[in-house]
Amino acid sequence: xxxxxxxxxxxxxxxxxxxxxxxxxxxxxxxxxxxxxxxxxxxxxxxxxxxxxxxxxxxxxxxxxxxxxxxxxxxxxxxxxxxxxxxxxxxxxxxxxxxxxxxxxxxxxxxxxxxxxxxxxxxxxxxxxxxxxxxxxxxxxxxxxxxxxxxxxxxxxxxxxxxxxxxxxxxxxxxxxxxxxxxxxxxxxxxxxxxx
Numbered sequence: 001x002x003x004x005x006x007x008x009x010x011x012x013x014x015x016x017x018x019x020x021x022x023x024x025x026x027x028x029x030x031x032x033x034x035x036x037x038x039x040x041x042x043x044x045x046x047x048x049x050x051x052x053x054x055x056x057x058x059x060x061x062x063x064x065x066x067x068x069x070x071x072x073x074x075x076x077x078x079x080x081x082x083x084x085x086x087x088x089x090x091x092x093x094x095x096x097x098x099x100x101x102x103x104x105x106x107x108x109x110x111x112x113x114x115x116x117x118x119x120x121x122x123x124x125x126x127x128x129x130x131x132x133x134x135x136x137x138x139x140x141x142x143x144x145x146x147x148x149x150x151x152x153x154x155x156x157x158x159x160x161x162x163x164x165x166x167x168x169x170x171x172x173x174x175x176x177x178x179x180x181x182x183x184x185x186x187x188x189x190x191x192x193x194x195x196x
Contacts, residue, residue, distance in 0.1 A: 004195045006030055006037045007077035011084030011095030013043045018173060018181065019132055022188045023083040026130075029192030038073050042094045045070070049097035055105055063101075070102045079126045079195060080162075082152060085173075086133035086140065090148040099156055108160040120161025127157050127165045128196060130188065137171040166196070 008027055012019035023039070030037045045066040053059035063071075074080075084095050105111060109118035129152060133140055140146060153165045168191070170184045 004035055005076060005078045006035050006081065006195055007073050007079070008037065008039045008081045008083065009095075009098075010039070010041045010043075011082060011092055011098075013092055013094045015041065015043055017085070019083050019085055019130075021185060022130055022132070022170070023081075025185050025188045026081055026083070026192040029189040030195055033193045033195065035192075035195050038077065040070060040073060042098050045098070047098070047101055049093065049101075051097075051100040067101050070098070071107055074102070074108075074122070077125065079128070080157075081128045081130065081191075083130045084132075084148075086131055086135070086148050089140065089144040090151060096151075099152075103156060103160060118159065120159070122157075123161035123163070125157075125162050127153075127162055128191065129153060129165065129167045130170065130191075131167065132170045132173050134172060134174040137169040140169070140171070 008023050010020060010023040014020065020041075023041075027037060027039050047064045047066050048061075052061050082095075084091050090096070102108075107121065109121050112119050129149060131149060135144075149167055153167065157165050168187070173181070176184075
């Protein structure tokens with residue numbers, strides 16, 4: 001049995017999407033390898049997508065049970081696997097909303113008086129981002145400058161203390177034949193087998 005605790009976050013709202021197939025493949029492979037693994041399918045969660053008051057402490061927004069459950073899973077996990085598509089060079093609204101509601105001050109980070117740098121409250125955790133897109137990877141990286149990956153990798157995870165975030169790009173999904181799509185599935189299974 002493996003000691004690493006893994007949390008998969010599926011950020012595609014369609015439960016029958018190719019991203020869902022990738023996430024399922026990682027889950028099955030990692031579970032077979034003996035990892036302790038949890039699976040969050042964001043489309044199954046019930047929460048308000050709107051962070052109504054930002055981080056204004058004057059107002060308190062209720063944390064729904066699924067938000068509290070998400071935070072508990074995050075605290076318990078060592079390694080995270082985010083699976084989502086690039087939409088408008090970023091990420092689906094469901095994933096951005098979940099990040100807004102879950103990665104809160106006092107949970108994921110805290111402000112430090114007199115410093116622009118946060119106290120990182122999720123230090124030492126690692127992550128893998130698996131992102132699908134119709135564009136070629138080179139176009140996403142060099143022309144779009146990877147905004148969806150930057151937002152999640154640098155703007156969120158590393159900001160909160162993640163020590164290593166790796167990215168796997170599966171590109172030109174709309175144009176791929178079944179054989180190539182299956183190769184992407186196999187690559188994801190291999191990642192799951194080693195908990196990477």
